[in-house]
Amino acid sequence: MQNGESGVLNQFQQGDVAAFETLFHQHQRAVYGWILRITRNPAAAEDLTIEAFWRISNAHARFEPGRGFEGWARRIATRAALDWLRARRTESELSTEMLAEVAAPVEADPAVTAEIRRKTAMAFSRLPPKLRIAATLAVIEEQPQKDVAAALGISIAAVKLRIFRALRLLRKDLEKQGITP
Amino acid sequence: MNEDNQDRMKRLLQQAVPPVNGNSEPRRDLWPAMLRRMDAQPAARALTGWAWFDGALAFGLLGLAAFFPASIPLLLYYL
Numbered sequence: 001m002q003n004g005e006s007g008v009l010n011q012f013q014q015g016d017v018a019a020f021e022t023l024f025h026q027h028q029r030a031v032y033g034w035i036l037r038i039t040r041n042p043a044a045a046e047d048l049t050i051e052a053f054w055r056i057s058n059a060h061a062r063f064e065p066g067r068g069f070e071g072w073a074r075r076i077a078t079r080a081a082l083d084w085l086r087a088r089r090t091e092s093e094l095s096t097e098m099l100a101e102v103a104a105p106v107e108a109d110p111a112v113t114a115e116i117r118r119k120t121a122m123a124f125s126r127l128p129p130k131l132r133i134a135a136t137l138a139v140i141e142e143q144p145q146k147d148v149a150a151a152l153g154i155s156i157a158a159v160k161l162r163i164f165r166a167l168r169l170l171r172k173d174l175e176k177q178g179i180t181p
Numbered sequence: 182m183n184e185d186n187q188d189r190m191k192r193l194l195q196q197a198v199p200p201v202n203g204n205s206e207p208r209r210d211l212w213p214a215m216l217r218r219m220d221a222q223p224a225a226r227a228l229t230g231w232a233w234f235d236g237a238l239a240f241g242l243l244g245l246a247a248f249f250p251a252s253i254p255l256l257l258y259y260l
Contacts, residue, residue, distance in 0.1 A: 024211075028207065029206045033203070033205055037200075040198075046207050046208070046211060050215050054215070116197075120197035120198070124197065140195060142200065164182070167182065167187055168182050170194065171186065171190055181186075181189050181193050
């Protein structure tokens with residue numbers, strides 16, 4: 001099985017389309033799920049999954065089979081999702097998506113009113129994409145910081161710094177609106 | 182911002198923006214769309230390549246005609 005897997009990876013690295021199809025079917029769900037965590041928009045996540053695999057297919061010659069496919073694919077997918085976040089500026093669209101049907105049910109804290117939650121989501125959508133993506137993956141989605149660092153191509157210390165800056169900016173934004181978290 | 186504040190902000194953020202359902206998957210198989218993308222892109226590239234080449238050729242011919250008007254009958258002969 002191991003030989004079969006490494007065979008597929010080697011074939012993909014050499015530009016074999018059948019090997020690419022095999023990898024696509026093995027990883028499309030994981031890549032889609034990862035992108036959905038960032039974009040919170042199922043339609044965009046589907047398009048970006050295709051975009052990510054398109055970039056993966058174009059970069060096959062740079063792929064190193066010994067380092068595994070998943071992490072490499074996740075990094076490319078993260079970059080595609082970040083490009084998408086940067087291209088979008090309309091905060092209302094983002095906030096609507098954040099509260100959309102893709103979210104898992106969460107037990108609401110009675111001390112936090114719906115209005116505060118809405119304003120927090122809006123303020124979060126106004127953060128710079130680089131900070132937002134780190135906070136989304138590490139704080140909201142509770143992904144391990146080492147995975148977030150690998151996906152963003154930065155160190156764990158840099159992830160922690162981005163989370164800190166994201167939360168500080170969020171707090172300042174809320175304070176301006178008269179909300180003291 | 183101290184650690185307590187940071188934890189409070191994290192909890193507030195988690196309340197405001199709930200995590201995505203971990204079992205989410207695409208609503209359809211994306212491979213057919215991937216194939217369409219792979220088919221379309223080389224064609225688009227080829228098209229772009231030819232458009233660029235055509236433009237350069239036309240530009241070159243116009244330059245030749247402008248600087249050497251005597252070449253116009255020759256160019257017209259070969260068109």
